[in-house]
Amino acid sequence: MDMQAEIVAVGTELLLGQIANTNGQWISSQLATKGIGVYFHQVVGDNHERLKSVIIQALERSNLILITGGLGPTDDDLTREVVSEVVGKKLIENEAVLADIKDYFNRTNRPMSENNSKQALVIDGAVVIRNPIGTAPGMLIEYQQSLIVLMPGVPSEMKNMVTDSILPYLEEKYQLNDVIESKMLRCIGIGESQLETEVKDLIENQTNPTIAPLAADGEVALRITAKASSKESAKQLIETMETEIHNRIGQYIYGSDDQKLIDVIINQLKKENATIAGAESLTGGKFADQFVSIPGSSQVFNGSLVSYSNSAKINALGVNQATIDQYGVVSKQTAYEMAKQAKRAFNSTYALSFTGVAGPEPLEGQPVGTVYICLYHNENDYQTHTCHFSKPRNIVRELAVKRGLELIYKYLK
Numbered sequence: 104m105d106m107q108a109e110i111v112a113v114g115t116e117l118l119l120g121q122i123a124n125t126n127g128q129w130i131s132s133q134l135a136t137k138g139i140g141v142y143f144h145q146v147v148g149d150n151h152e153r154l155k156s157v158i159i160q161a162l163e164r165s166n167l168i169l170i171t172g173g174l175g176p177t178d179d180d181l182t183r184e185v186v187s188e189v190v191g192k193k194l195i196e197n198e199a200v201l202a203d204i205k206d207y208f209n210r211t212n213r214p215m216s217e218n219n220s221k222q223a224l225v226i227d228g229a230v231v232i233r234n235p236i237g238t239a240p241g242m243l244i245e246y247q248q249s250l251i252v253l254m255p256g257v258p259s260e261m262k263n264m265v266t267d268s269i270l271p272y273l274e275e276k277y278q279l280n281d282v283i284e285s286k287m288l289r290c291i292g293i294g295e296s297q298l299e300t301e302v303k304d305l306i307e308n309q310t311n312p313t314i315a316p317l318a319a320d321g322e323v324a325l326r327i328t329a330k331a332s333s334k335e336s337a338k339q340l341i342e343t344m345e346t347e348i349h350n351r352i353g354q355y356i357y358g359s360d361d362q363k364l365i366d367v368i369i370n371q372l373k374k375e376n377a378t379i380a381g382a383e384s385l386t387g388g389k390f391a392d393q394f395v396s397i398p399g400s401s402q403v404f405n406g407s408l409v410s411y412s413n414s415a416k417i418n419a420l421g422v423n424q425a426t427i428d429q430y431g432v433v434s435k436q437t438a439y440e441m442a443k444q445a446k447r448a449f450n451s452t453y454a455l456s457f458t459g460v461a462g463p464e465p466l467e468g469q470p471v472g473t474v475y476i477c478l479y480h481n482e483n484d485y486q487t488h489t490c491h492f493s494k495p496r497n498i499v500r501e502l503a504v505k506r507g508l509e510l511i512y513k514y515l516k
Contacts, residue, residue, distance in 0.1 A: 109165035113172035115148035138281025172256030284337035321505030380449035381407030442479035
């Protein structure tokens with residue numbers, strides 16, 4: 104049976120942004136190991152009619168619906184009641200579950216409220232999943248051509264059910280033999296539109312594996328996804344496609360999966376036995392934070408001076424007053440001196456500087472988003488780059504750092 108899964112997360116707190124829907128992400132990753140594709144994610148609040156409409160919609164397009172949340176003891180926990188109504192089955196008290204709930208409160212030395220008995224209500228005919236670490240049981244209900252799975256919203260309880268009960272049930276019932284594997288190719292120095300153009304024919308003719316471009320601030324990625332009867336076969340399909348992609352855009356690919364650009368740069372510097380330092384104005388320490396967030400980066404990162412004001416650039420860093428007077432603080436000349444002085448101050452192999460206008464107002468006649476970056480090695484080996492970012496203030500600062508890292512990566516490569 105071709106399983107098409109849909110995940111429904113129930114809880115108004117999710118819609119309000121009070122907690123993140125990490126359950127959906129985790130369930131999707133687990134289903135992929137069994138070759139089950141997730142086609143839809145939905146989040147709905149604790150409202151009877153809206154939850155009912157979401158479930159009915161899910162039944163129209165998916166044959167595996169996994170619902171998390173709404174199984175608690177309070178009046179706003181509505182999942183069991185709504186699903187019962189949709190499938191036309193009544194709720195009945197399950198004595199074994201009620202005994203589990205009472206035992207849970209005894210073990211945790213807590214009084215059991217009367218409303219906790221509500222959690223012992225299960226849908227008539229459902230396969231009940233006992234909950235050894237909580238009070239809400241899970242349920243598996245077959246309805247028409249679909250299977251509805253009810254699970255608690257508490258992540259630890261949900262994960263225990265998925266691992267110990269739900270995945271084994273699906274494997275046995277549907278004889279699941281396939282797996283889904285994915286690999287992310289991470290790129291720098293190429294935009295999303297150009298990337299898509301380079302691989303457009305692969306996207307248009309894709310079957311298995313499939314590829315999809317993804318964009319984030321300052322970089323893009325290509326996700327390759329393959330479905331096969333074994334992990335090894337899926338990986339082979341991915342490798343074949345990856346080779347073709349490398350032939351086209353290999354010069355832009357810096358890593359894969361969870362690898363970050365800063366990780367690659369640190370490894371490159373270690374191989375070269377080199378160090379780097381920074382001089383920051385508009386970035387305000389964000390460049391330094393990229394390095395100090397990585398354990399062991401002290402082998403290659405000597406430090407960074409945040410010289411935000413003109414006086415700091417002159418007195419603390421050593422930028423020439425005449426340079427600022429003649430060219431302005433937002434200039435390639437000032438960026439050059441900042442990098443040169445940072446290399447001297449920190450006795451590093453390389454130095455990178457950032458000066459510019461993050462906003463909200465223009466500075467020295469320069470529009471918001473103008474950034475100058477200088478990568479300095481010595482008097483005869485340095486690069487100064489001008490960037491223009493049409494983004495809000497904090498995004499400009501983030502993109503400036505990302506562009507600086509791109510310069511270092513390309514230089515070292």
